[in-house]
Amino acid sequence: MGEAPETGHSPPLDWPGRLWLDGRTPVQVGDFTGQAEAGRGPMSKAEIPVFHNPAMTGSRTRSVLLLDQCLREDWLTKPGAKIRVLDGLAASAIRSRRWLSEIPTESAERLRVTAIDADATALAWARANHQSHPPGLSDEVDAEFPMHERGLRILQGDLRARVLEAGWQWVDLDPFGPPTPFLDTVLQGLARVAVVDVTATDTAALCGAAADSARRRYGTMAVVDDLRHDTAMRVLLGHVASVAARHDRAIEPLMAIFDDHHVRVSIIARKSKQEASSFAENIGWRIHNPSSDEVAIGVARGLHPAGESDEPQLSVLIPWDTAPGNSFTGRISGPLWTGPLGKPEVYAEMTAERAVELCALDDKRDGDLVKRLEIPDSTIRDSQRLAAKAVRGLAEVAEVIDLPCTYPVDMVASLYSDITGPPSPTTLAEKLREKGWRAAKDFIAVPAVRTNAPWDVVIATVREIAPTK
Ligand SMILES: C[S@@+](CC[C@H](N)C(=O)[O-])C[C@H]1O[C@@H](n2cnc3c(N)ncnc32)[C@H](O)[C@@H]1O
Numbered sequence: 001m002g003e004a005p006e007t008g009h010s011p012p013l014d015w016p017g018r019l020w021l022d023g024r025t026p027v028q029v030g031d032f033t034g035q036a037e038a039g040r041g042p043m044s045k046a047e048i049p050v051f052h053n054p055a056m057t058g059s060r061t062r063s064v065l066l067l068d069q070c071l072r073e074d075w076l077t078k079p080g081a082k083i084r085v086l087d088g089l090a091a092s093a094i095r096s097r098r099w100l101s102e103i104p105t106e107s108a109e110r111l112r113v114t115a116i117d118a119d120a121t122a123l124a125w126a127r128a129n130h131q132s133h134p135p136g137l138s139d140e141v142d143a144e145f146p147m148h149e150r151g152l153r154i155l156q157g158d159l160r161a162r163v164l165e166a167g168w169q170w171v172d173l174d175p176f177g178p179p180t181p182f183l184d185t186v187l188q189g190l191a192r193v194a195v196v197d198v199t200a201t202d203t204a205a206l207c208g209a210a211a212d213s214a215r216r217r218y219g220t221m222a223v224v225d226d227l228r229h230d231t232a233m234r235v236l237l238g239h240v241a242s243v244a245a246r247h248d249r250a251i252e253p254l255m256a257i258f259d260d261h262h263v264r265v266s267i268i269a270r271k272s273k274q275e276a277s278s279f280a281e282n283i284g285w286r287i288h289n290p291s292s293d294e295v296a297i298g299v300a301r302g303l304h305p306a307g308e309s310d311e312p313q314l315s316v317l318i319p320w321d322t323a324p325g326n327s328f329t330g331r332i333s334g335p336l337w338t339g340p341l342g343k344p345e346v347y348a349e350m351t352a353e354r355a356v357e358l359c360a361l362d363d364k365r366d367g368d369l370v371k372r373l374e375i376p377d378s379t380i381r382d383s384q385r386l387a388a389k390a391v392r393g394l395a396e397v398a399e400v401i402d403l404p405c406t407y408p409v410d411m412v413a414s415l416y417s418d419i420t421g422p423p424s425p426t427t428l429a430e431k432l433r434e435k436g437w438r439a440a441k442d443f444i445a446v447p448a449v450r451t452n453a454p455w456d457v458v459i460a461t462v463r464e465i466a467p468t469k
Pocket residue numbers: 051052053056060088089090091092093094095116117118119122157158159160174175176
């Protein structure tokens with residue numbers, strides 16, 4: 001299978017290490033702390049031979065669900081056609097192996113997955129894992145996809161050199177830290193229509209807390225308040241959109257998420273000079289504590305709900321061409337993406353039922369695996385719990401994901417002296433819906449409500465349900 005890793009030992013020196021289940025895919029990992037414990041990451045990447053982070057299991061689960069939906073709905077190809085997928089920074093190739101093992105066989109047979117990593121030891125583990133725990137796919141040879149074994153080809157090298165070798169239809173970019181060193185070349189190595197999944201773990205830069213890194217990597221600044229998670233997703237989307245535009249590609253966000261220590265955005269990129277030229281229509285600024293004139297700009301450009309109130313508001317998104325002047329100092333985040341964070345149809349499919357069906361162990365379907373690896377019932381239950389946790393709150397937000405405004409309830413409550421505590425976001429969303437507005441408890445990391453209700457309606461409703469003097 002694949003080109004032999006140039007320096008990788010086969011099998012790897014410490015093989016088989018310890019057995020771990022990521023989703024419902026077995027993976028042998030090095031025998032080190034943090035490699036086979038749910039929710040814990042490795043102590044330090046320097047101490048382990050292959051980077052494996054169990055805390056990213058949820059991210060991989062969502063990636064299985066997204067690729068499955070893409071195949072079922074034929075976003076990128078004609079029905080039934082093969083799809084060229086690149087796991088760009090693959091490490092142990094657990095993400096590739098999960099796609100091939102957990103997506104239903106009929107769709108998974110269409111995958112032509114290439115896993116690339118610079119690290120030969122990581123690839124030796126990837127190869128040994130794929131051979132020891134192969135996906136249940138046919139082993140037929142595909143002349144158009146040489147050197148693969150059951151849908152997976154493993155290549156060693158620098159992603160930035162290898163990504164230009166093919167027109168990829170799906171690229172996963174999962175770096176240590178920022179994705180910025182890779183984005184420019186990755187966006188040149190795509191097919192005309194392609195999905196790109198980008199992870200960034202430099203959340204302090206994206207949120208604006210690490211101001212120097214934000215300026216250097218993304219050309220942005222940001223105010224660090226309870227809107228920082230929404231801001232971080234928008235900063236990353238804005239950056240991806242602007243790099244894509246340089247290569248005549250327009251992006252459409254499928255899904256964005258801020259999950260604990262990382263931000264991940266999934267986009268479709270389409271080659272179109274015309275659409276790419278208008279990318280700035282979705283780029284703008286967030287003004288914190290805006291004046292009524294600033295709110296009026298957002299309202300006029302469809303980025304903020306119109307209302308009757310002149311009372312202070314939390315923030316407003318405004319377009320790029322209403323560029324900030326000096327008076328904005330300390331009150332501005334951006335440039336950032338002001339368009340939708342994702343597609344309702346994608347969030348709606350991120351249900352616990354689907355995550356458990358595809359990504360958790362089932363005694364009947366996976367009976368042979370459970371028996372062969374002597375997997376205890378508690379591990380089966382854990383896999384079901386973790387699969388459901390990976391998508392918690394996402395389907396609920398589908399109906400409102402296109403809306404620009406989210407209201408962190410602690411910030412709302414702090415603006416008014418008569419409101420002595422934050423309202424429950426679930427109750428606030430319910431009350432707003434009863435009044436005919438679109439509203440849902442948001443999925444950002446602080447309690448918040450995403451809604452199209454105007455500010456006066458939000459505040460009146462908060463006063464009805466929150467503790468007041
Ligand atoms: C965060 S890990 C990837 C984790 C993996 N995607 C997963 O889900 O387990 C980042 C990987 O990128 C690899 N890497 C770093 N720079 C690279 C480069 N320029 N080209 C290819 N691989 C690189 C590292 O060896 C490391 O294995």
